[in-house]
Amino acid sequence: MLKFVNVSKRFLGQLALDQINLDIDKGEIVLIKGPSGSGKTTLLKLLLKEHNPDEGEIWWQDVPLQKIKGSKIPQHRRKIGAVFQDYKLLPEMNVWENIALALSILGKSDKEIAQRVTDLLNLVGLPEKAYHFPHQLSGGEAQRIAIARALSTGPELIFADEPTGNLDAKTATSIAKLLQKINQLGTTVLITSHDEVIEKLLQAARQVELDKGKLVKDTGVKKQKKNKV
């Protein structure tokens, strides 16, 4: 489903990713861990085509990302549900509108949007917060809404970049459990984190470790399948 082949990326001459090879299958849940600056976020940026790799190729659903034209990038991004450490909710929109936004980008009808937003609010357990604005939410609630927005378009992959970075242990656990639940419903989930709570919770999942841009450990597909969460 997603393949990084000898991918390297430099920012201002500094190596952010160094010859990364990674193969993610459909339905997997993968924890990508490593200290700050190890290149975890760069993986997401390359996948969303915010940047292009300097070397190597990224394959998404058997198509190299390099072949996606600039005008087709929005369509590509809609297939990936991105969850960010800082939630990236639109402050001037309420919870309902934030989730509905991704659906209106797809051109869904108002009726369909209403149904889907209601379902997603129920899934993340926050139906009563529909008309709250992001500044009225706690960190955990905001992240749940961000996850709901990422799920709204029905993506095949959820890439959660440090989703618990700003949260306490209890909230982090609930977010990790929510991501596990999403994976169990069939969506491929990639989580980058250096949070021990997450690592403990996902110890049975496939774990990939980055350090200074190099892939230093990959527990592999086989092990992950054996110990499916």
Next chain:
Amino acid sequence: MNPLNTALTQIRRSPYQSLSAILLLSLTFFVAYLFSSLMIGSEIVLRYFESRPQVIAFFQIQADTTQVEKVLEQMKSKDYVTQVKLVSKEEALQIYQQENKGDPLLLELVTAEILPASIEVSGKSIGDLKQIKADLDQFEQIDEVVLQQDIIDSLGNWTKILRITGISSIGVLATLSFLMMMIVIGMKAVAKRPAIAIMHLIGATRWFIQSPFVFEGIVYAVVSSLLGFVLATALLLYATPYLQNFLGEVATQLFPLSPAFLAIQLSVGSLLGILVGAVAGGLAVGRMIKR
């Protein structure tokens, strides 16, 4: 969430910014409507004055009625001639008698036979008068053609200056409105830069991001245009009696204000505003959007 609804929500959620934008633009539209009324009014007045000067041609004393009629018909047939008035020998005598009624000696000496018939020809514009003079000069039966060239030249210069000033003023105002709208919407777009970046990340197209700002520009333009129009028209209606008094005979050409003129003015103003608002909104946000 269609773009218009999103734009209206944006306006509602930043009421002070929107109000100041609308007030600023209303002021521009108010001045633009007043200027356009002034321009069109002065154009009517200029046309009125342009049609006043006449070329006067005096026939030879011996010219008979048939020859006079022939010249009259030929001049009437020309496109650039608006009016041809014949003053026969008898009418010339009446005018002479009227002007010299206090001097019986002068009246006794003059008969219709010794006065020439004449025609007074008006053109559509001042520029046509030279051509009319040239046409009249060609007729053998005409003895003398009178055209006050210095007055005509002076009036022509003034009308030219007024037209250039008016067109330049409207051009400057249109540019100002455009820039003002771009600045106002641009400021809003700058404030929304993080939101624009997020929309990009979740797969929004350029048009999806731009369209609410384009509609916002259109809403500002329409509301401001209406407000500016109402204010300008109210002021003109209030000033009508004073202007009628000041302009005298010319005022009949201008007042009362024609409802058709007002409707056309509002439609053209609003259409231009919509165009300017949409382009300014699109351009302001376009600069923020980088793939």
